[in-house]
Amino acid sequence: MLGLQILIDGFAISALYALGATGFTLIFGVSGVLNLSHGAIMVAAAVAAWALAGNPLFGTYLGALLGVGVGVVVAFATYFIVVRPIQRSRAIAEVEKEIFILTGTLLWGIMIQEAIAYLYTSNPKTVRPLVDGVIGIAGVRTPINELVTAAICWSVIGLLWLLVNRTRAGKVLLAASINPRGVTLLGFELSSVYLLVWAIYGVLAGIAGVLLAMFLGVSSDGIGPLTASAFSIVVLGGLGSVSGSLAAAYVVGYIETITAYMISPAYRTIPVLLLLVLVVYLRPQGLLGRR
C-alpha cells in the first residue's frame, strides 16, 4: 500500500523534475549556458498562470496557456538582456564568460524573484488543477491531476524528442550542440539556432512551472531551491545529456519521495545531496555524461 503510494507519487514528481531539468540541460548542451534564473522563470510562468486563472475572463485553461506564454517571454528577456550581451561583450575575456553568465543570471533570477514578491507577495500560490477528482488505483487514492501532470510531462518530452530527431530545425539544434563551428561552416546562422533553443526552453520551463503550481504550489521564496534541484539533477545525469537528466530526475524524485514517506519529510533533500557529492567525486561526468 505504502509502496504503491510511493511508486505513484514518485512517478509524478519525477516526471515534473524531468521536464524542468530538460530545458536547463538543453540550453547548456546547445549554447553552453548554465542559466541560474531557471527557477525564477518557472515561478514567473506559474504566478502568471495563477493571476490570470483567477480572472473569470480567462479561466483555468487559457490562464495556464498564457502562463506558459509568460514563461517564453521571460526566457527571451533572459537571453536578450543578460546572456547575449555577455556572450557578445568585448570587455569580458572569453574564458571568463561562463563565470559572468553564472553571476548575471543569478542576479537576474533575484530580480525576477523580488519583482514577483513585490507584485504578488511571496505567499505560496496554487493554481486550480486542470482536471478535478480522485481515483483509486489498487486502493491508493490518487488525484487525477497527478496522473494528468505526469502524462503532460511525458508528452512534452516526447514531442521534444520528435522535434530534435525528426525535424530539420531540430537536427540543426542537435548539430549545434555537438559542434557549433561545423554548423556555422555549413551555412546555418548560429544566432537563430540560439533563438530557437531559448524559445523551446521557455516553453519547457513555462509548462513545468505551471504544472508545479497545480501539483505542489509555488512561491517566490522557492526559486532558489528550484534552481538548485534542477542544477543537481542535470549534473547528476551529466551536463548536456538529456537522457541522463531524465534518468537522474527519476533517481532524485524517488529518493526524495522514499525519504519523505519512510523517514521524515524534514530530511527529504539530504540523501540526494549526499548522493550528488558522491557522484561528482567518483564520476564527475555524471551518470550518462559525454565528457
Place this chain on the structure above:
Amino acid sequence: MIALRAITRSRLVWISLLIVAIAATLPLYVSAYILGLLTLAYYFGVFAMAWDLLFGFAGEVNFGPTFLIGLGAYTAGILNSRYGLSIPVCVVAGAAAAVAGGVLLALPALRLRGPYFGLITLVAVLLLQNMIVIFASVTGGEIGMTVTDVLSIDETENYEYALLFMALSGAILFGLSRSPIGLILQASGQDPIEAAALGFNVAKHKLAAFCVSALFSGLAGALLIFYLGTASVGTVVDISVGVQVIIAAVLGGRRTILGGAIGAVFLIVAGEVLRPLGELSTFVVSAVALAVILFFPAGLLGMLMRGREMR
C-alpha cells in the same frame, strides 16, 4: 622584495591607507546607527575579499562562501554558549574549523572544473544548513542561538574592532595577491596545465589559497557573531548571504581584493538607503549589480583603475 617595493609605490595602497585613516575618525562625527551599519559592512568586506582570492585569483567558482563563514561562526558560537570558552579561544577554534572546511572543499576542487565544483560548494552549504536544523538542540536550529559573550557593548569600540580587522585582513590578502604566489595562483586559475608545465605546483598553491580564504572567512564569521551576539542560519549560512558576498566582490571588481570591501560597503549602505522602497530595495540593488556586470565587467574599483596601477 620586488613585490614589497611595488606595494609601497602603488598609489592604490596609499589611497586605501588614507581611506582607512579617515574611516577610523568616523565615530567622532557620525551617529551610532551609521557606525553599526558600517561595522556589519566591514565584516562583509572581509567575506568578499576572502572570496575574491579564490574566485578572482585561483579561478574557483565558489557558490558557497557561507559554508566556510558558517563553519567558523557556528563553531565559535557553540564553544562559547555551551562550553563557556573565552572569545579569543572561540574565534581561533572557529577559524581552525573553517580551514578544515576549506581543505575539505579544496579536495574536489583539485579534481573538478567550473560548474561541477560550483555545485559541490552549493551542496556543501545546503548540507551545513540541514545539519544545523537537524541538530537543533546544539545549534538552535532555524531560530539561531545566542552567544554568552559579546565583543563590546560600545558601538564605537565594535566599529574600531571591525575596521582594524578589515584593514589587517585586506592588507594581508592584498599583499598575498600582489606577491609571486598571487601570480602563480592567477596562472593556475587560467591554465592549470601550462602553469604546471612551467614547474609550479598547482595543487599546493590552490590548497594554500583555499586555506587562506577559509581562514579569513572563518575569522570574520566568528567575529561577526560576537558582534551581533547571535548566530543564525539567516545571517551566516543561508545561500542568500553567500549571494550577497558574491555580488559585493563582483561589484567591487574581481581580482582586485580591495574591491570586495568597497562592494560590501556599497551594498550594505545602498540596501539601507533604499529601505523606504521596501521589498523593491533588493530588486534595485540586484539591478545595479547586473548593470555593473554588463557594462563595467571590471567592477567599481577596476573602472577607477583601468589599466594603470594595476600591476
